Amino acid sequence: MYVCDGNIPKLESDRILLRRMEPNDAPKLFECWSRSEVREHSGIPELESLSSAVEMIQFLNALSETEDGLRWGIVKKESNEWIGSCGFNMWQLEGAYRGEIGCELSSLYWGQGYMSEAIQLLLNYGFQVMGLHRIEVLVDPRNERASRLFIAQQFQMEGKLRDYRHTTEGFHDVHIYSVLHGDWLQKQKEMPL
Numbered sequence: 001m002y003v004c005d006g007n008i009p010k011l012e013s014d015r016i017l018l019r020r021m022e023p024n025d026a027p028k029l030f031e032c033w034s035r036s037e038v039r040e041h042s043g044i045p046e047l048e049s050l051s052s053a054v055e056m057i058q059f060l061n062a063l064s065e066t067e068d069g070l071r072w073g074i075v076k077k078e079s080n081e082w083i084g085s086c087g088f089n090m091w092q093l094e095g096a097y098r099g100e101i102g103c104e105l106s107s108l109y110w111g112q113g114y115m116s117e118a119i120q121l122l123l124n125y126g127f128q129v130m131g132l133h134r135i136e137v138l139v140d141p142r143n144e145r146a147s148r149l150f151i152a153q154q155f156q157m158e159g160k161l162r163d164y165r166h167t168t169e170g171f172h173d174v175h176i177y178s179v180l181h182g183d184w185l186q187k188q189k190e191m192p193l
Contacts, residue, residue, distance in 0.1 A: 001093055002130040006065040008072060011125060013117040018072035021061060021085065025073050026053035028082040032106040041143035042104050043165055060085070074105065074118050083109045086118045088126065097133035099126050110145070119153045123184055133181045138164070138174040150177045154187050 008020040021029070030053035033044055047053050063069030071087035084105035091099035101122050105115045126132040137155060139146045151157070155177035163171035 004064050004067045004070055008061070008064050008070065009125075011072065011121040012077065013121055015077055016083075016114055016117050016121075017075045017077050018086065018118060018121055019075060021057045021071065021073040021082075023054050023057060025082045026050055026057060028106070029053045029057060029085070032084060032104065035107050037107045038104055041140035041146065042102075043140075043167060044104060060087075072118075074103075074114065076114070083114060084118070086115070086122060088122070088130075091126075091130060091132065093131065097131065098136060099130065099132045099134075100136045100138065101126075102137070115149060116153060119149070123153070123179065127181050127184050134178055136176060136178045138176055140165075141173055141175050147175065147177075153179070154183055155179045156183075 010020075011018040027050060030047050030050050032038055033047050033053070033056075038044070039046060047056060060069070060071040063071065069087065069089055070091075071085055073082050074084040074086060075082050084103065086103035087101065089100045089102045101119070103115060103118060103122075105118075123135060126135050137150055138161070139150065141147075141160070147157070156179070158176050158178055161174050161176055164174045165172045
């Protein structure tokens with residue numbers, strides 16, 4: 001059975017590296033999370049200062065030690081530049097074998113395929129290493145960009161969870177999308193070598 005135990009392994013594709021976030025990523029995290037268009041439908045908090053960004057990185061890394069979450073920084077390999085983060089907000093093995101992912105990308109890099117690569121790395125890790133059967137994502141219905149992204153990554157919308165999230169604006173619905181291990185395996189077989 002999968003045990004995280006504080007380990008945040010490096011994962012990589014052609015253009016990006018997913019790695020443990022470090023304190024020196026704080027300026028980029030602060031810049032990304034300060035963009036209203038990034039926070040608008042994601043539920044991530046606005047950071048007050050650079051030191052709060054360092055604290056957030058420490059908090060996100062600590063989640064892996066208690067197995068309450070697993071978060072990677074997304075880094076462009078060619079420039080070693082931090083451009084976003086992604087990971088498992090939670091997972092449950094025994095009795096469910098499911099996990100929920102979350103992600104955000106600096107709006108400077110939207111539409112360039114980086115998040116698609118990151119999601120594929122998460123799916124590969126979740127299904128091959130963690131042994132998950134189902135991977136879910138919760139999306140604000142107003143976030144059409146995220147909905148299109150997950151549908152393109154073979155997720156299927158299953159429905160709406162009413163008043164599921166609470167923000168400073170009140171309660172909001174979310175759409176739940178999922179991909180099953182069998183769906184993912186079929187997609188792997190269809191991909192050209």
